[in-house]
Amino acid sequence: MSSPSDVLIVGASVGGLTVAQALRRKGYTGRIRLVGEEPHPPYDRPPLSKEILTGAWPASRAQLNLDGLDADLILGVRAVRLDLSAWQVHLDNGRRLPYGTLVIATGLSPRRLPTQQRLDGVHTFRTLDDALALGRDLRNAERIAVIGAGVLGCELAAAARALGRDVTLIDPASVPMAGQLGDQLGTLMASLHRRHDVKLRTGAGVATLTHVRGRVTGVALTDGSAVAADLAIVAIGSTPAIGWLAGSGLRLYDGIECDAYGRAGPGVYAVGDVARPLGSVRLENRANATEQAVTVAATILGDGRPYTPVAYFWTEQYDAKIQVYGTITAGSRLRLIEGQLDEERFVALAETGGTVTAAIGWNHPCGARSARQHLMKVPGKPVGQE
């Protein structure tokens, strides 16, 4: 097994951290440096939109375990340039970090509305600081408009309802989470939110944010109607954080192009939300980040195998717990294998042209795991094409 003398990891969230942990687990004793833009030590993002936002957990509960890591954490600094020929990463504090092996795990940046710049009362949601800031503002707000009914928008709507706020959920698709669940299960998601008194404005595009004296007052929709709000949350997806790599020579298009081993360039690897493996798709989920990180760690140590992901995501909203292995493609048929849709506890398979593309558990995690065996290894749907 070959072993580099040092590994520099840019991105200190779960993807980058897991590379470091997997390297140590495989006996790597060389130097590991982990560079993170945020000032916080590595933490987990899924609880942010749930327990951290509602205040059920203190922020410290989202911290990830660093036992046995023996890595230099370089936090609160941003990588601003990659010089492939000099084998150096430039930081925003002027430092240049030479590397022998580089792992890029810089994740995503939330998309913003063109009109949201410099308005008070408008939030996007990605980081711990975003969660803490939104949590503070939610306590003083009455009417919340959540723009975007994907996984994040739905979870934020549920959290705002848990805090007793008046919530309107807005999305151009006809049902919430249409891109992730399809129309049939999206309809179930709509009734879940209605039952918890969320006002749904689906099938409605956002024209602009309305404001008075620099503070948001609501959302104007493309059908001419308006939603009054003293707080707006913009959850309309994310883009890969690759701006700092422009001109580096890496192949950049909807992420960092890499091969099935995560290799993106000489001595350079890509991991997690930012990585787009050739012949597959870029996945934005927690499980992919760790699995890809383990693959890349093995490749760095000369023991890599091609990574063939099975997409997996879960969401928790109110008392509902939904798990999806694989991808529910548009127009797929649902086949129930346990329970009934109207009982809101079931296991189902999504099928397209006779192929099972997803196993779904609705309040049925064990059933979803068992049903996973029906799944062929298929790439997920390209994100950004929902």
Add this chain to the structure above:
Amino acid sequence: MKIIIDQDKCVGGGQCVMAAPEVFDQRDSDGVVELLDATPPADQQEAVRDAVLFCPAAAIRLEER
């Protein structure tokens, strides 16, 4: 090796059961992890370390000595 699980963090993903089915199980009702063996024998320990890495909720911790 001693395994410590945090059932409050568990999201029921089942990755631990897939990695080490002799050590981890899930409650039928809500999918939350249950430990079958908190101090697994040597031949299970690699699988348990996999489970720690793959857990999507970072809900498994090890005390190794």
